[in-house]
Amino acid sequence: MVCVPGHGRGVDDIVGIDDHGLDRTNKDGYQHDFAIQVAEHGLAAVAIEPMAFGCRRDPKAAKQGLGHSGCQPVAGAALLLGQTMIGWRVYDVMRTIDWIETRKELDVGHVGCMGISGGGTCTTFSAALEPRIRAAMISGYLNTFCDSVFSLSHCIDNYVPGILNWAEMYDIAGLIAPRPLFAEAGEKDDIFPIEASRASFAGVTKVYETLGAAGSFQYETFDGEHSFHGVKGLPFLAEHL
Template identity: 70%
Template sequence: MTKGLDDRRFDPVAYTLDRYTAAPRRLRFQARTRRQAEAWQKTLRAKLTELIGGLPIIASGRQPLRPVTLETRAFPGYRREKIVFDSRPGVSVLAYLLLPEKAQTPAATMICVPGHGRGVDDIVGIDEQGRDRTDKAGYQHDFAIQVAEAGMAAVAIEPMGFGCRRDPINARQSLSRKACEPAAGGALLVGETMIAWRVWDVMRTLDYIATRPELDSSRVGCMGISGGGTVTSFSTALEPRIRVALVSGYLNTFRDSVGSLAHCIDNYVPGILNWAEMHDIAGLIAPRPLFVESGEKDNIFPIDASIESFKQVREIYGVFQAADRVEQEVFPGEHSFWGKRGIPFLARHLSA
């Protein structure tokens, strides 16, 4: 680049990685007993909530959900409802409830969070023209339908910044266009994060599930791919009502994924490396069941780092004497949902 000078001195990623090496990660997992591990979880949960910008303070009860069912349709093996409920004042969530015909009610239920792309349509069998599809296309493979086909109910939610929850300028573009900006940047401007906003939507989805007699609010899990895996990880780490999680195409290290490769701004938490790494956040899920799946050819969450991070997670579960409740499947594919072992894992742990 500049003759006679070290090119690395002009490389911002190299500087970032140097800062990573020097970051203290003050709340990294070091416990040796379950009692110590539980104390660590309590401390890190509080710090993580602070770092993502906090969650709404509930002093006089939660905002009314005001749910509305917009549409009900029958499909082979399941019923699909299109619903809307309020998450916070002035903010609504679009969701689809998929209820299997043969499910014993109240049914075990999975909250399904899509990754970047077309939004919730891409996991409930709706194509870009709004038509029904049956081929489970795209990198997300309609995984909410796969959940229903496995006998569990699915509540698939539209994340803020995706699909119908885009700002007007982005909404005029193709559904496949990344639309997290400017909203994710706006969250940072007010001292919060898009992760926190989406985690709160998951928590409110749990509240909605509790209003439905067909759904068992004591048997609820959360799952997602890519950006949905991010939301699943943070939500399950912070919300004890979630009983089991499937994280697809996300578990890695901050160093090797969002710290080294181009990612959407909604993946970032300011200051997180001063306190913890990604496996520490996943460790907050212990001892609840956790399934992780990673593609061998994933180009934005490199497989070697995913495998190494999972080893760290498994060590945390070992301290909880719960190593049998955490699994990883490395599959021969790219950045996509797999589900071959993951969905049966969910059904087993939710007794579906």
């Protein structure tokens, strides 16, 4: 399972490492060390550091502390080159799967991808574009562009110029069909409004139903804020991988 963190301290937030670089036993933060939870459900977890997060920030951003994002200068540079941060992060996921293919202890025929928030963004586009991803879990992201990144203040790494001329977020997620997909959303999420998440879930459901794969898309809403939940999603991944 390729595990992609959201904004915060980078990969440390999902593998049980605290602010001092030491192991922690309590699953703190909104990401709740979900890569460790993946392993606890019997799957191999390959946790990656997204570009401009954690140890992949530029020196200026790194000096401002562990939680300071380095997205803006990198995402801006991508736009100047006619590219996007999302595209670069998807490329990272694809190259990670290339690496998995070289590992005898890992099975490239059963690769999944998952992430929360910005990691959910990366998961959505990666699973839509990379057929080697056999199952995916999107946490705290699947919504509508109109109700989230178009209407609320979000990091620049969420934006793909012109995408609303062609597709909504559920259209992108629909490209994952008929492969297994699980999505979850907190009912008190203040940056990805729950009603828009429900609308997006309905849109994705229609795609799966059209392809005769209704059972391969499942979702959960939970009583919580913008955070990883995993109660139904992790068993779903374990079942399908």
